[in-house]
Amino acid sequence: METNAPGLLLDRETKASERPGDHKDELRLWLRMLTCSTLIETEIRNRLREEFKTTLPRFDLMAQLDKSSTGMTVGEVSQRLMVSNGNVTAVVAGLLADGLVDKRAATQDRRVQVLTLTAQGRKAFKAMAERHEGWIAELFAELDQQQITQLFRLLGQTKTSLHRAIAARADGAAQGDA
Amino acid sequence: METNAPGLLLDRETKASERPGDHKDELRLWLRMLTCSTLIETEIRNRLREEFKTTLPRFDLMAQLDKSSTGMTVGEVSQRLMVSNGNVTAVVAGLLADGLVDKRAATQDRRVQVLTLTAQGRKAFKAMAERHEGWIAELFAELDQQQITQLFRLLGQTKTSLHRAIAARADGAAQGDA
């Protein structure tokens, strides 16, 4: 059961109580998470390039559009992907040139550009998404279902913690501005 | 204790046994991990820019050099940071210009460029590293020591799984070449 026996792992990894003001564990955790993310991202980039001659940003953008039947605005895509508006504009330009995405001004508010996948885009995405899902499963293959669930849950708590810490600091900065 | 009561979370998240060939859980896990990494990375980039007028790649490169007393070659830094040699060359150019890093050809093998932090670079890094460690702790503040340890361990297993899957595919490709 791997019970965290005191005197073994814990002694070497978590003696926070003995080191007040020390936050090395959090740092090590972050570096390890970054390593995992980078390994996955790099591998997926390579495979997308080799098998589909495309890039991760393009794939990610198409994935967002694929989830929406009615199309999405530049701003919505930008928020979902956590990238700038200008970046969406640029990536969309490439997809437009390849006929994978359609862009048109909304009829009621002509500031807004609505993006949708073309039929070709939907077809291309479907093929890529299927392979992509398999690649991810391959990469996580050594984790069993329980570990996946556990990791998913811990990352959920991490996400909550991050959102709160980031919001708290943004509030502080806004206060400072006033 | 959050015991994973069947019928609640598990029913919605992990019915892999009922969906053969389905790998949605791994995909969701990856997307959540990516969200966490991106949130942290973006926040750290912003704080480094606002408080120290520097960038994450520069900070990361200085962090590597700081850990080495004798200096590191371009290739070693490139491997540790998981970026291309060319990228190291470019980032180092900026740090050289700012007097934070020193670069000199090794005496015994003049192909090799040895990088070290200057006194100014070490001092600047020390100040940033201290703040950086605090920021990371802040971001993970809502996780207790046990959750940190657990997450660290699960990510360790993930890392192993990733390395094996990536190596396996590289081997396959090498076979295919022969």
Next chain:
DNA sequence: CGAAATTATTTTAGGCCTAAAATAATTTGG
């Protein structure tokens, strides 16, 4: 109504990053 403020997107300038080609130095094997 119409000027000012707001909102959505694009443009611009600049840094990061990669793969592939080029350069430069060293090692190897005939």
Next chain:
DNA sequence: CCAAATTATTTTAGGCCTAAAATAATTTCG
């Protein structure tokens, strides 16, 4: 020895990404 192969780094061309400024359209409110 010396030509070929190898190794380390840099250069090049091009895509991604951001912040800030610019543009364009809509909304608000006096």
